[in-house]
Amino acid sequence: MNRLGVVLSSAVAAALLGCGEKPQSLDGSSSRKADEQAWAVSSTAEPAFAAKGWKATGDKAAWEQQIRQRGQAQNDYAR
Amino acid sequence: MARMKFICDAERCIECNGCVTACKAENNVPWGVNRRRVVTLDDGVAGEKSISVACMHCSDAPCMAVCPVDCFYRTDEGVVLHDKDVCIGCGYCSYACPFGAPQFPSNGEFGLRGKMDKCTFCAGGPEANGSEAENAKYGRNRLSEGKLPACAEMCSTKALLGGDGDVVAEIFRTRVLNRGKGSEVWGWGTAYGKPTQTSAIAAPLKK
Numbered sequence: 001m002n003r004l005g006v007v008l009s010s011a012v013a014a015a016l017l018g019c020g021e022k023p024q025s026l027d028g029s030s031s032r033k034a035d036e037q038a039w040a041v042s043s044t045a046e047p048a049f050a051a052k053g054w055k056a057t058g059d060k061a062a063w064e065q066q067i068r069q070r071g072q073a074q075n076d077y078a079r
Numbered sequence: 080m081a082r083m084k085f086i087c088d089a090e091r092c093i094e095c096n097g098c099v100t101a102c103k104a105e106n107n108v109p110w111g112v113n114r115r116r117v118v119t120l121d122d123g124v125a126g127e128k129s130i131s132v133a134c135m136h137c138s139d140a141p142c143m144a145v146c147p148v149d150c151f152y153r154t155d156e157g158v159v160l161h162d163k164d165v166c167i168g169c170g171y172c173s174y175a176c177p178f179g180a181p182q183f184p185s186n187g188e189f190g191l192r193g194k195m196d197k198c199t200f201c202a203g204g205p206e207a208n209g210s211e212a213e214n215a216k217y218g219r220n221r222l223s224e225g226k227l228p229a230c231a232e233m234c235s236t237k238a239l240l241g242g243d244g245d246v247v248a249e250i251f252r253t254r255v256l257n258r259g260k261g262s263e264v265w266g267w268g269t270a271y272g273k274p275t276q277t278s279a280i281a282a283p284l285k286k
Contacts, residue, residue: 032149032165033205033206035204035205036208037154038208038220040208040223044211045208045209056224068242068243070225070226070242071242071246071250072246074241075253077254
């Protein structure tokens with residue numbers, strides 16, 4: 001009788017485990033990874049692929065200047 | 080701070096699909112997925128117009144708003160990117176996007192839908208810049224190489240402009256003025272029609 005009670009209570013406890021619920025609301029702590037800045041010096045980047053005459057130095061202003069300059073290459077009125 | 084934007088000049092686009100090809104080649108985009116495509120209005124009719132369309136990297140992106148797993152993020156340069164390791168491929172973003180930018184690779188007998196893929200403005204994703212992992216999941220990270228998106232830089236007629244929003248807007252404005260056009264294609268006139276007193280309004284006041 002005692003053994004039956006132990007077995008039954010174990011079975012009930014095991015069944016109730018399935019009723020647990022994980023929180024499903026977004027709390028801002030998404031598992032999304034953080035991205036590197038575009039102007040960051042990256043050890044994984046291949047320097048040979050960098051734009052001609054430009055090198056990533058981690059300087060945001062220099063990168064922005066490079067992007068603006070590169071953008072002007074699309075301006076055929078400025079050639 | 081630079082804010083990355085695309086502008087497509089419908090007067091210059093010749094529907095060559097060079098931008099589509101450049102994007103696919105540069106980013107190893109799989110069959111069935113087109114991050115960029117050329118849309119033609121009044122196709123086959125005299126005066127047809129084509130524009131190249133991809134993700135517009137919206138300032139208030141609807142894809143980002145509806146994503147149930149919050150996989151989207153916006154970089155400091157205004158590029159909307161997403162984390163494929165978080166994406167569940169539900170497709171909500173594709174319904175929300177007015178430009179049809181989110182694409183889903185399908186494979187297998189039952190058309191299994193994979194993780195969302197879209198234009199990254201050639202800025203990769205949330206992996207180390209220029210890494211193999213980034214290249215495999217998102218394609219080339221040209222911005223970190225000091226370059227602009229391949230589609231814009233490869234455009235033979237320079238119809239598709241990409242880069243710092245202020246720079247490309249100014250280039251487009253210069254073209255419009257050189258064509259003898261004004262606010263009817265540039266400013267408020269796009270909504271209200273060609274102004275009737277352009278020169279009088281534009282001329283500086285004399286004292």
